Amino acid sequence: MLGGSVLLAACVLPFVADPYVLEVATMALLYIVLCLGLNVVVGYAGLLDLGYAAFFAVGAYTTGILTSQFDWSFWATLPVAAVAAAVAGVVIGMPTLRLRSDYLAIVTLGFGEIIRLIARNLTITGGASGLYGIERPVLFGIRLDRNIDFYFMFLILVVLVIYVSDSLSHSRIGRAWLYVRFDEDAAAGIGINRVAVKLYAYIVGAVIASLAGTIFAVKMTAVSPESFTFSQSLAILLGVVLGGMGKIPGVILGAIAMTLLPELMRDAGIYRPLVTAVGLLVLMLFRPQGLWPDGRA
Amino acid sequence: MGFFLQQLMNGLILGSFYALIALGYTMVFGVLKLLNFAHGDIYMVGGFVGLLILKLGSSWLGSGWLGVVVALFGSAALVGALGMLIERVAYRPLRQAPRLSVLITALAASMVLNSAVLALTGGRPVAFPADLGFVGYDLGPIHISVIQMALLVSTLILMLVLELFVSRTQYGRAMRAVSYDMVASRLMGIDVSQIVSLTFFLGSALAAIGGVFAGSYYGSLHFFMGFIMGLKAFTAAVIGGIGSIPGAMLGGLTLGLLETFGSSIPFIGSEWRDVAVFGALIFFLVLKPTGILGKTMVERI
Amino acid sequence: MTILEVKQVSLRIGGLSVLTDVSFSLNKGAIHSLIGPNGAGKTSLFNCITGFYRPTAGAIRLDGTSLARVTPHRVVRLGLARTFQNIRLFKEMTVLENVMAGCHCRSEGSIVSALLRTRAHRREEESIREISRRWLDFVGLRAKEQRRAGDLPYGDRRRVEWARALASEPKLLMLDEPAAGLTHTEKAELIELLRRIRGQGTTILLIEHDMPLIMQVSDHVVVMDHGQKIADGEPAAVRRNPQVIEAYLGVEE
Numbered sequence: 001m002l003g004g005s006v007l008l009a010a011c012v013l014p015f016v017a018d019p020y021v022l023e024v025a026t027m028a029l030l031y032i033v034l035c036l037g038l039n040v041v042v043g044y045a046g047l048l049d050l051g052y053a054a055f056f057a058v059g060a061y062t063t064g065i066l067t068s069q070f071d072w073s074f075w076a077t078l079p080v081a082a083v084a085a086a087v088a089g090v091v092i093g094m095p096t097l098r099l100r101s102d103y104l105a106i107v108t109l110g111f112g113e114i115i116r117l118i119a120r121n122l123t124i125t126g127g128a129s130g131l132y133g134i135e136r137p138v139l140f141g142i143r144l145d146r147n148i149d150f151y152f153m154f155l156i157l158v159v160l161v162i163y164v165s166d167s168l169s170h171s172r173i174g175r176a177w178l179y180v181r182f183d184e185d186a187a188a189g190i191g192i193n194r195v196a197v198k199l200y201a202y203i204v205g206a207v208i209a210s211l212a213g214t215i216f217a218v219k220m221t222a223v224s225p226e227s228f229t230f231s232q233s234l235a236i237l238l239g240v241v242l243g244g245m246g247k248i249p250g251v252i253l254g255a256i257a258m259t260l261l262p263e264l265m266r267d268a269g270i271y272r273p274l275v276t277a278v279g280l281l282v283l284m285l286f287r288p289q290g291l292w293p294d295g296r297a
Numbered sequence: 298m299g300f301f302l303q304q305l306m307n308g309l310i311l312g313s314f315y316a317l318i319a320l321g322y323t324m325v326f327g328v329l330k331l332l333n334f335a336h337g338d339i340y341m342v343g344g345f346v347g348l349l350i351l352k353l354g355s356s357w358l359g360s361g362w363l364g365v366v367v368a369l370f371g372s373a374a375l376v377g378a379l380g381m382l383i384e385r386v387a388y389r390p391l392r393q394a395p396r397l398s399v400l401i402t403a404l405a406a407s408m409v410l411n412s413a414v415l416a417l418t419g420g421r422p423v424a425f426p427a428d429l430g431f432v433g434y435d436l437g438p439i440h441i442s443v444i445q446m447a448l449l450v451s452t453l454i455l456m457l458v459l460e461l462f463v464s465r466t467q468y469g470r471a472m473r474a475v476s477y478d479m480v481a482s483r484l485m486g487i488d489v490s491q492i493v494s495l496t497f498f499l500g501s502a503l504a505a506i507g508g509v510f511a512g513s514y515y516g517s518l519h520f521f522m523g524f525i526m527g528l529k530a531f532t533a534a535v536i537g538g539i540g541s542i543p544g545a546m547l548g549g550l551t552l553g554l555l556e557t558f559g560s561s562i563p564f565i566g567s568e569w570r571d572v573a574v575f576g577a578l579i580f581f582l583v584l585k586p587t588g589i590l591g592k593t594m595v596e597r598i
Numbered sequence: 599m600t601i602l603e604v605k606q607v608s609l610r611i612g613g614l615s616v617l618t619d620v621s622f623s624l625n626k627g628a629i630h631s632l633i634g635p636n637g638a639g640k641t642s643l644f645n646c647i648t649g650f651y652r653p654t655a656g657a658i659r660l661d662g663t664s665l666a667r668v669t670p671h672r673v674v675r676l677g678l679a680r681t682f683q684n685i686r687l688f689k690e691m692t693v694l695e696n697v698m699a700g701c702h703c704r705s706e707g708s709i710v711s712a713l714l715r716t717r718a719h720r721r722e723e724e725s726i727r728e729i730s731r732r733w734l735d736f737v738g739l740r741a742k743e744q745r746r747a748g749d750l751p752y753g754d755r756r757r758v759e760w761a762r763a764l765a766s767e768p769k770l771l772m773l774d775e776p777a778a779g780l781t782h783t784e785k786a787e788l789i790e791l792l793r794r795i796r797g798q799g800t801t802i803l804l805i806e807h808d809m810p811l812i813m814q815v816s817d818h819v820v821v822m823d824h825g826q827k828i829a830d831g832e833p834a835a836v837r838r839n840p841q842v843i844e845a846y847l848g849v850e851e
Contacts, residue, residue, distance in 0.1 A: 048400050095583040101396050102332035103582055106531055110575035113528070121568045164713060171712035171719070172705055172726070179688055179699050181397075186686035189648065191674030191703030191766050200709060230524070234408070241401055274416045277408035284402040285390060 010155055014148045022147050026219070028259040029154035030212055035239035035255035036161045036248065037208030042237065043245035044169060045201035046181025047097075048105040051112020052236050055206040057228035058085045058115070059213025061125055064223045067135040069124070074137035074218050078211065085210030086203045088115075093202040097195050112233055119225045130224025134217050150219040157215065161208055165248055168204065177201055238280060244290025253292060299438030304557050306439055310514070312553020313452040317507035318530030319537065319545035320459065321380075321500030327476040327540040328496045331388065334403040336504060337527015338410035339380055341520065343505025344512045345414060347372035348425055360428045368427075369509045373502035380501025381494045389490070407527075414520040422519040425512030448510050455503060456546045463542060468495060476540070525571070532578040538588030547589060552577070599626040601770050601801045602647070602678075607656030609642055609825075616642045617653070617825045624770070624803060624818070629796050631804045631812045631833075634822035635845060640805045641683065643822070644774055648680045649673040661769060675703045679768035681759045683775050683805075689748030693739060696747045696758050697730040700765025733761040737791065753784045760791070770801045777808045789815050813837065821845070 014022050034056060041049045062081040066072040096107045119125045126132070136145045137153075144153070168174045176197045179187040188194050217223050235258055243254025265272045283290075318340050325333045347368040351360055358364040387406045391399050433442035463469035474482045475492045483489050512518050529552065537548025552574065560570045581588060602624040609617040617639045624630045632640050645651040647658055649670040658665040660678055668676065679700070688696050705726055711719040734740045737757040742750065747758055756776065763771055777785055785808070792802060792815055806812050812819065812833065819836045821829040823845040829836050836842055 042397070046395075046397055048397055050404075096579065099582055099586065102330075102400055103535075103586070105400055106332060106528070107579055107582060110528060110532075110578050114572050114575050117568070117572050121572075167712050167715060168709065171709075171723070172702060172707040173709055173712060175695060175698060176702055178691060178695075179702075182688040182690055183686055185650075186682065186688065187699070188670040189650075189674070189680055189682065189686065190699050190762055191671050191679075192699065193669075193671045204709065234404075237401075237404075245397075270419060271416050273408070273412035277405060277412045281387060281402065281405040281409055284398060284405050285387070288391075288394065288398045288402075 059210030089206035250292030308557035312550035316549025341523030343508030347509030376505035377502035
């Protein structure tokens, strides 16, 4: 009921909002997708991923390269981007998911940097200046190039990702994620393949970020390595932690907060990161379960 | 030959920085099994504190060697205390918390340090006004400056002193006991909190020394310099074998040499240097997680 | 009929001999006990059998299948479930969810079927719940299925762990010190429960210190000391074995 009202409000919003509000709202939807995707990895499976923006980059660059250099249609790039992210997830996950959780954190951090550096140094990705002239999507002969189009594309993706998160969290796999998160050895001792279970979380998270990346690429029509830095990964993680790891409404609120806070703190200027950092530290010390936790953590 | 030796020298210098920072990672990890994300930033803050001391003291001490040495010691003491404070405020309350919360808190501590310096410096690089001249010695085909020698020798001495401290003194023995089994150590009457504080003090002081050397050697400091340094020093600690003091030294030097020689290979070049470093990290973690000198541990169920 | 065969198993950790040449076999459908003074190597052997340690030498077979190089989660699927000495429940989750973990290796719902919410998926979820509830009934905890596992009293937490292990449909159930910390009444209930488990055809291997309980419930006892098996047989015979008496003298009792 509440969900339905929120969705209705989200559908009406772009018709009454001014361009600035629409832009911020679109960014909020993007962050909701990314935070819900990372939530599968961090909130459900308990794996600290510090390079999540890398999968976002995989999607954005896949679509960017295929549309701008090979004249593919945007829609055709979607499955390719999803598969590319899944493959990247397996490549990085397979060897590292056996490791202790803190090793995993630093490996993902290194992996995030590797992807960014590769994007910076290859010609096909446009090097440090990035890719330009990414083709806009065309649907039934209509070119989607207004802000409101991208708002709705992200909104559809948000609904899809909520459905995916909700279905999985109430399934056998979703429970296995929690078992592994709460006690890995006990989970293995009761017959759960911990590496496979973690890998699934990793792949699901990777594909979600990648799909967000594809829409991001066609919205901006340009992508550069600077959109996929460590700070980006950190911002997504903060959204997940702030809202309360594991619970969908909490994560959505966290994502919205992470979009709005920088806008509200414009006056703070150079002190903004400091305020954010101190805020996170205080949160971890006094309310580590986040603002709206799932009651388990 | 001359080029080779010069590169060797450069690799050892770079490696010494990695080793100094890696020591702190290794010690904290050994005792608390905690990946102290803030450690790279401690190194950065160490540089800035040294800069402050150098500037404040320059009217009496000058900005030559005397000033730099005072800055080294001063920064080590102050930043060592800062490390203890961070442990006290951010990590100790979470000793029983899930590992994920602890990691995120460590990340938060790291962000607080680097965003505070960002706010203070405006994000611009700051010149480090040490005036050490260009005096140096020619050893055959290569030239070594005094600062390079000082860095190499200090790193070596610090590592030896640390190794002796850990293996010979009462505190060092307590430290090893805590790293082996914290609960049993507490039952044996070891003041675990005190040992943890001491570990943070030593690790942070070493990183601060690294930071002041970095300022004197490269001539400037930047708020973000701790991020990449932290990542690479951690790599060094893993290569050497996390938990091992000589391992941190060995890993640091190995990484420094690999990086220097790697980037002089034309095909690889400096753009791919960091990719290779993180590649090495993943390679070691996966194929030899105990590193070169680490001991194999049997996990108790 | 042999269910578990342990053949000349040795384990060395860092130059230290933890187990030396241990051999014995367990018959199907009986209650077996593994006893020995502290440090005799019982838990290490337990960990070798369940795949948490890899023996340095020797062979372990479950119902004819070699367990060498089999990872812990595969061991469970092959029909060997265990409990932990220091109870390892998912404390933050409900009692029912804990028991449902045992069903994981006997079900196959995939990500795709969960996303499509197929009928087969819903049916499997329903059956997982049903099976888990049945095991909660079996251990007498059905009424507390929605409680948070970490909030239960100690004796109940042990039962949740047994139900969770039973839900994985083991041929052989290995319990690491199940009587530790139980009250007198709870011990009597444990004995009754062990017999009920045996009654449905499941073989049991206990690691225990509680001698009266072992003598009362076991069909067969294996005694270890200093990493070696020193005796093996019926409880009454083992009790008279001079080597066993020597091993225990001054150590316990």
